[in-house]
Amino acid sequence: MTGPDQFPQFPPGFVWGVATASYQIEGAVTEDGRGPSVWDTFSHTPGRTHDGDTGDVADDHYHRYPEDLDLMAGLGVNAYRFSIAWPRIQPTGEGPVNPAGLAFYDRLVDAMLAKGITPAATLYHWDLPQALEDKGGWTQRDIPHYFAEYTAAVADKLGDRVGLWCTLNEPFIVTAFGYVLGVHAPGRQLFTDAFAVAHHQLLGHGLAVEALRAANVTGTIGVVNALAPVHPDSDDPADHVAAGILDTLMNRTYTDPLLLGRYPEETPAVYAGADLSVVKDGDLSTISTPIDFFGVNFYNPHRVRAAAPEQFGTGPLNFETVEYPGVPTTAMGWPVVPEAFTELLTGLHERYGEKLPPIYITENGAAYDDEPGPDGRVRDDDRIAYLDRHLRAVHAAMAAGADVRGYFCWSFLDNFEWAEGYQKRFGLVRVDYETLERTPKASYDWYRSVIALAAAVGP
Ligand code: GBH
DSSP: OOOGGGOOOOOTTOEEEEEOOHHHHOOOTTGGGOOOBHHHHHHTSTTSSGGGOOSSSTTOHHHHHHHHHHHHHHHTOSEEEEEOOHHHHSTTSSSSOOHHHHHHHHHHHHHHHHTTOEEEEEEESSOOBHHHHHTTGGGSTHHHHHHHHHHHHHHHHHTTTOSEEEEEEOHHHIIIIIIISOSSTTOOOOSTTHHHHHHHHHHHHHHHHHHHHHTTOSSEEEEEEEOOOEEESSSOHHHHHHHHHHHIIIIIHHHHHHHHSSOOTTHHHHTTTOOGGGSOTTHHHHHTOOOSEEEEEOSOOEEEEEEEEEEETTEEEEEEEEOOTTOOBOTTOOBOOTHHHHHHHHHHHHHHGGGOOOEEEEEOOOOOOOOBOTTSOBOOHHHHHHHHHHHHHHHHHHHTTOOEEEEEEEOSBOOOOGGGTTSSOOOSEEEOTTTOOEEEOHHHHHHHHHHHHHHHHOO
């Protein structure tokens, strides 16, 4: 593995950051008037998460954020992507704001700014107020309107200090994992309503952009998608068709309406049984309201082949995923294919051309089975190699013309990895879940030297 001294040069002003999300790190779930979210309900339902883990305490970041920001400052990052818990701001998702909830993020943002760290706030990283799920959640058209009201309340308080606003995190994962497969909160297994879940999230994004613009926020505005190239397993045309189905299902059904103002022609077939009447006049122009940046989360590509149609979630999907031959995997079992990151970024450029705003890599990282040595130190060479190779892949895409402005490593701290609980660790900093003690891993030092090197050459 190459050391940071041989690292490719990123342009002056490139943003170096780390990312987290509220329910994964905060804990303090009943404090200062926070209401329950779908993740409280889901994680407290027996059998839903690994070992029954919940976010009740998580990293206790709600109380330990000063220490966390000290560690972040030590890393030298110039931005921090965190998320705001909607049920702290509005315990039932509607109505008057809870001042104590807003005050937490007010303190957090000021503490970041005092350290020269730009706040990058995500408004929705999956913790929907449970009261809104009780009304039907994202299947319902009033949820996007509640989301816009919540956004306006946050913008009113933080609009003068947040540098980057991310409306939604990964709407496809919410649709697929939360409402179709049922492996994430709210744990529903819908069929024909899956498309409504996708559409209403996208509409919520558009209305939130309008609310942020109306509030005259000083920061830039974007949305975050989990994107992945889909590769056919062979040259067989049927495998190419299969790859197209998954590409439409997970990527283009989200990126096309956001950037082109229309759904792909194939969306109704892929979201079989979709009730397209949920798309009302004007929705697509709201959804495609111009944004300032496009957030991309990348973990791994997918390889698929044609398969006999199986009634699965959204409909009869004629594909199955297969393994990448000869490729290492992370502790999640996800294949490590950095070239696909370059392909993804240059592919976005090709498909969307001048409709594509500048890109931020809002998440990229890996889980490994970290074992601390006798000195308590985690020597996570595998994570360093993953990050090294993926940053080089981003650089290669930039050399080929992709307009990437920054990179946020997932994740700053080990945290509650959703259905996988605390077993899977993505952090640059280790968390001991008995003592909640934080210990930087070798990857923390590595990332610090990458950032320091970039700072030494620019601006
Ligand atoms: C992100 O989601 C989330 O934003 C974040 O909260 C989370 O902690 C983090 O990633 C790590 O999981 O079919 O085996 O190839 C990532 C969504 C969905 C991306 C599954 C990778 C590959 C599964 N992921 N996907 S596989």
